Amino acid sequence: MAARIAVVEDEEALSILLRYNLESEGYVVDAIMRGDEADMRLKEEVPDLLILDWMLPGLSGVELCRRLRTRMETQDLPIIMLTARGEESERVRGLSVGADDYVVKPFSTPELMARVRAMLRRARPERISGRLSAGDIDLDRQSHRVHRSGREIRLGPTEFRLLEFLMQSPGRVFSREQLLDGVWGRDVYVDERTVDVHVGRLRKAINRGRERDPIRTVRGAGYALDETFLQSRPASKSSSVPA
Template identity: 50%
Template structure:
């Protein structure tokens, strides 16, 4: 799996358990322990799925869910609500706030993982598919091989990670900060010019003479695959 998952949860043991097990499955995991940081983190990192606790020290999960779903930039990020509330009325309230699924504490990790996989397959198939194509470009995630017009292209590890990130949401523009957050993760020493260097290398590798470029620079905004 190459999906990025964001956890908003105030109980450290639950964060530790979910993070450890998701990372074992190949997911990249980010987290916050309160709603305010969670909203900022989600909007900055643009995860592929959010695990959102209902009861947080500042905002409720319902408030956060409504906040995200009313913004066109974030409304399509799938959300699974985590809660100790098991009544049908609470479940309906959570789903009506925009949550895509609902799981009651305590839960087993296999159940949570099954919900995560099912939701990603339904909402973001390009994130979990072994082979992803965009126009004449193809990525085989099982072998980490890239092809353009059926010809194999050899990329460095970081250029592959960049392309794999872009192809999850073709045509979406990502800022350098969002690219740094998702591709370099916790390495805070990476500068913007380092990102630009790797983008340039990626362009040089996937461009074909006489065929349109696939990596677009959007002035004052960032980059996209389009």
């Protein structure tokens, strides 16, 4: 069962962006525009994770977070707070009322998605799929093993994370900067051309002979896992996927 995430954000464009990215990773998203409405809806049904804006109409995100922590059914709800406030005192305030993580706008969407996965993995491990599949490629997150058409592919840790990142959003084109944020992290300084090197290593490892290359290069934009590759698994009894 997919994890359900509530997004409480009054900026419509940002709310749409977050919903699109979360749904592309398989989550069920409930978008809410007002703090007081979120307060009522969270009394009726508790999501697996809450992304909460600091400033909201009706009821501030800080006050909503404080209220949620006083209720038994939401006292352990994972909460990521979004805000344009970057001062240390404001971050401390957000965390002191019960937020588990704090992201300052503008932020890297791939990094936020990585934080969501990390938080769900800790709080709701049963809601995070341990395996990813695309065409004839299977990736096991627990064992850190990758197979293609049944044969094991040896990948270094960076190439594994890169493949995992691309497989989570088939068809989506990521710039080199987005890949650096999502795979290496914003706190690590790596030249953008390093991405090209690791993509080359990944391609060399996963492609053999005349096998189709699942990674698509988009000139001037970046890289993507080719969405048409998802249907490339050869039809056979061993590769059939139950409905």
